[in-house]
Amino acid sequence: MNVTLVCENNIEGIMTAIYDGWVYMNKGYSVNIHPGSDYAPTFFSKFISIETDNSKAERVIRSIKIKISEEAYIAVFRTCMNFAEDKGDAVFEFLKYGYRYGERVMKMLHIPAVMRVMELSRKTSNEAHSFIEFIRFEELKGNVLYSRIEPKCDVLSQVYAHFQNRFPNENWIIYDQRRIKAAVHQKGMTTVLVEGQNMDQLVKDIRKEDEYEDLWKVFFNTIAINERYNPKCQWTHLPKWYRKNMLEHE
DSSP, X not given: OEEEEEEOSSHHHHHHHHHHHHHHHHTTOEEXXXXXXXXXXXXXSEEEEOOOOHHHHHHHHHHHHHHTOHHHHHHHHHHHTSOOTTHHHHHHHHHHHHHHHGGGGGGOTTSHHHHHXXXXXXXXXXXXXHHHHHXXXXXXXXXXXXXXXXXXXXXXXXXXXXXXXXXXXXXXXXXXXXXXXXXXXXXXXXXXXXXXXXXXXHHGGGBOOOHHHHHHHHHHHHSOOGGGOOHHXXXXXXXXXXXXXXXXXX
16 A cells, blocks of 8 residues: 655654654555645545654654765755655655665665755755855844845755854844745854744844945946846856845846
8 A cells, every 4th residue: 555644844854754654664555755735635645644753853864874874864954955846755765775785875876766865965955055155135223134045945054054154243144035934143142043934024124225235236237248148148157046135136
C-alpha cells in the first residue's frame, strides 16, 4: 500500500516525516513525503498528516551527521529549503543510499536520488549567495536597517548568518515577504527569527526620507548606456525576481 506523509514545509517537519516514513517503510509500505498543505488526495495513496516532533527531527539530523557526514546534512538541509515539490521524496530516497554507503554516497552522482539532492541543494545555495550580493537595506528611524526579500527558496537562515557576521554592531531586520518571517538582529545580540508577523506594517510609520536614495537612482540611470541596453543579457545576470525590492529597479 502507498502512503503519503503530509508534513510542515520546514526542516523539522520534513525530518519528522522521514522518521515516521522509515517506520512505515519497514512495515512494507511505499512511502512518499509531501511538505506543505497544497496537495490533492488520490485513490492510490493514503494521506497521513504528520505532526512535527522536534525530538524525532533531531534524531534524524543527528543520524545523518554521524552515519553519513556533515556534508550530507548540509546538502539535505539546503534541499529541504528548496521550493521543489519533490524535495521530501528526494531526501527520503537519498537517505536510503546514504545509510547504506555512508559518506561515499556524496560522490555517487550516477544514482538519480543523489543527483537530485545535489541539484536542489546547489540551487538553494546559489539563490542564497545571490541575495547576499543583491540585498538592499534602508535606514529606519532609530538607526535600524531594514530589508525586504522574496526568494523562491527559503534562504533566510543562510542570508542572515552572513549579515550577523558582517554587521554584528548594527540593528537590522531582513524580512522574507513571501513566507512572512523575519530575521531580527539587535546590536551585540544573537539574531532571532520571527514568524507570522507582517514587518512591512510594523515599520511603515518609522520609515524616513533619505535623499541618498534619490541620488542613487539618478546615478544608476545616468551611467546607463542606451546603445548597449540588452534586457535579455541583464536578466541572465540579475533575474527579475531579485529586482522587486532593489531600489534602483523600483
